[in-house]
Amino acid sequence: MPKGYLVVFYREPATAANLAAYAGPAKEAIEAMGGTFIARGMPVRTFEAGLNERSIVIEFESTAAAIKAYESPAYQDILPRLGVLRDMRVIEGV
Numbered sequence: 001m002p003k004g005y006l007v008v009f010y011r012e013p014a015t016a017a018n019l020a021a022y023a024g025p026a027k028e029a030i031e032a033m034g035g036t037f038i039a040r041g042m043p044v045r046t047f048e049a050g051l052n053e054r055s056i057v058i059e060f061e062s063t064a065a066a067i068k069a070y071e072s073p074a075y076q077d078i079l080p081r082l083g084v085l086r087d088m089r090v091i092e093g094v
Contacts, residue, residue: 003093004063006035006070010053014084022081029078033069035060059093066090 014022027037038057046052060066067090069075 001062004060004066005038005091005093006030006056006058006060006066007089007091008054008056008058009051009087010055011051011085011087013053014082018081018083022078025078025081026075029072029074030058030069032074033060033072034065035069063090063092 030037035058038059040056041054043050043052043055058066060069070088070090
């Protein structure tokens with residue numbers, strides 16, 4: 001079964017306080033559900049319509065596991081702490 005990836009692109013920067021309140025607990029919740037952070041941070045360079053905002057790639061055992069982690073009560077309880085809109089999608093590995 002192909003791996004699943006949760007790919008996150010911030011549309012705007014989070015405040016330092018919001019990111020601090022969200023990042024640690026979110027990382028713990030995602031890792032507890034089998035997620036492995038593959039990449040996290042600001043782009044080195046953007047192309048075409050790319051936004052110069054924080055981006056994250058998280059690997060899971062399957063797309064179903066990635067969706068389950070995002071929809072889990074543990075993660076959903078933490079999510080409002082961030083306070084920004086992001087473009088998030090689950091894709092299947094090749």
